[in-house]
Amino acid sequence: xxxxxxxxxxxxxxxxxxxxxxxxxxxxxxxxxxxxxxxxxxxxxxxxxxxxxxxxxxxxxxxxxxxxxxxxxxxxxxxxxxxxxxxxxxxxxxxxxxxxxxxxxxxxxxxxxxxxxxxxxxxxxxxxxxxxxxxxxxxxxxxxxxxxxxxxxxxxxxxxxxxxxxxxxxxxxxxxxxxxxxxxxxxxxxxxxxxxxxxxxxxxxxxxxxxxxxxxxxxxxxxxxxxxxxxxxxxxxxxxxxxxxxxxxxxxxxxxxxxxxxxxxxxxxxxxxxxxxxxxxxxxxxxxxxxxxxxxxxxxxxxxxxxxxxxxxxx
Numbered sequence: 001x002x003x004x005x006x007x008x009x010x011x012x013x014x015x016x017x018x019x020x021x022x023x024x025x026x027x028x029x030x031x032x033x034x035x036x037x038x039x040x041x042x043x044x045x046x047x048x049x050x051x052x053x054x055x056x057x058x059x060x061x062x063x064x065x066x067x068x069x070x071x072x073x074x075x076x077x078x079x080x081x082x083x084x085x086x087x088x089x090x091x092x093x094x095x096x097x098x099x100x101x102x103x104x105x106x107x108x109x110x111x112x113x114x115x116x117x118x119x120x121x122x123x124x125x126x127x128x129x130x131x132x133x134x135x136x137x138x139x140x141x142x143x144x145x146x147x148x149x150x151x152x153x154x155x156x157x158x159x160x161x162x163x164x165x166x167x168x169x170x171x172x173x174x175x176x177x178x179x180x181x182x183x184x185x186x187x188x189x190x191x192x193x194x195x196x197x198x199x200x201x202x203x204x205x206x207x208x209x210x211x212x213x214x215x216x217x218x219x220x221x222x223x224x225x226x227x228x229x230x231x232x233x234x235x236x237x238x239x240x241x242x243x244x245x246x247x248x249x250x251x252x253x254x255x256x257x258x259x260x261x262x263x264x265x266x267x268x269x270x271x272x273x274x275x276x277x278x279x280x281x282x283x284x285x286x287x288x289x290x291x292x293x294x295x296x297x298x299x300x301x302x303x304x305x306x307x308x309x310x311x312x313x314x315x
Contacts, residue, residue: 015094016096017095019051019102023040023043024040025040034054035053035054035055038053042104050088050108052105053100054103070180074093075171076093078147084142086166086167110158112154112157113131113155113215114153116219123159127163129286130163132216136212136280142173143208146177148180148205150208151211153211172188183201183202186198186200190229190234191214192215193235194206194269198239205275206274209275210269216261225243225265245258254286254290256286257282
């Protein structure tokens with residue numbers, strides 16, 4: 001695959017960047033387990049961006065989980081090659097003068113999906129299926145390009161003011177190749193981890209399908225399919241139990257949606273959807289029924305704006 005070939009080509013040295021001089025840091029907007037993110041102004045381009053600086057020690061510990069022979073690509077190397085409307089656009093990556101990897105991304109105004117899950121407000125109630133379809137489209141693109149995300153959960157997703165979903169974090173993304181499918185590397189967010197990942201078994205792109213299904217379940221119920229645990233040890237207690245049935249928690253949920261989510265939550269990967277593309281088919285069908293697209297008539301004497309509200313382009 002051409003995409004992966006680019007990543008595994010010989011890497012060239014890049015000049016280190018003094019980010020304190022290059023960027024005006026406006027405000028901290030978030031902190032992940034391995035990074036800090038600022039809203040910043042790039043003094044070179046003049047544009048407002050999201051500046052993500054990775055923790056050097058934590059990044060090295062994560063990458064050390066893979067054998068040197070696997071030649072694992074860095075987050076920035078992967079992110080700058082990605083191009084899809086449901087993935088945040090990465091403009092640049094490099095190394096700071098303190099030897100910390102950094103990424104420069106489009107700054108996305110909007111709400112975190114985790115916030116919308118907690119609020120269960122009108123925006124979430126009316127447009128859940130659109131958000132689910134868009135997120136699945138982004139995952140489908142990643143999978144077709146030969147990657148496993150490994151950390152799908154609401155905190156890694158934003159919804160912009162036009163209702164366009166953006167997957168914003170690629171810190172644990174790995175190529176979907178034998179070297180990275182090997183048993184043993186148990187990384188991710190505990191409550192969203194597939195059983196085979198927790199059990200340190202061989203993994204593939206179906207772990208993302210499981211995490212996506214957990215996210216969809218949470219978008220409808222504001223709870224996990226199992227009792228949530230703060231630690232991996234707590235999660236280990238219930239990985240062999242069947243999930244709660246979403247039909248018992250959400251009165252009147254569309255049967256096709258319920259069945260689609262529950263199949264994605266199957267403990268055995270063989271019983272799950274085998275690809276996110278297959279899972280997208282019933283979700284799109286349900287969206288057309290449950291959330292029909294509404295077009296506003298153009299104002300007299302003017303061109304109608306593109307009808308993109310809660311409908312990102314499909315790639």
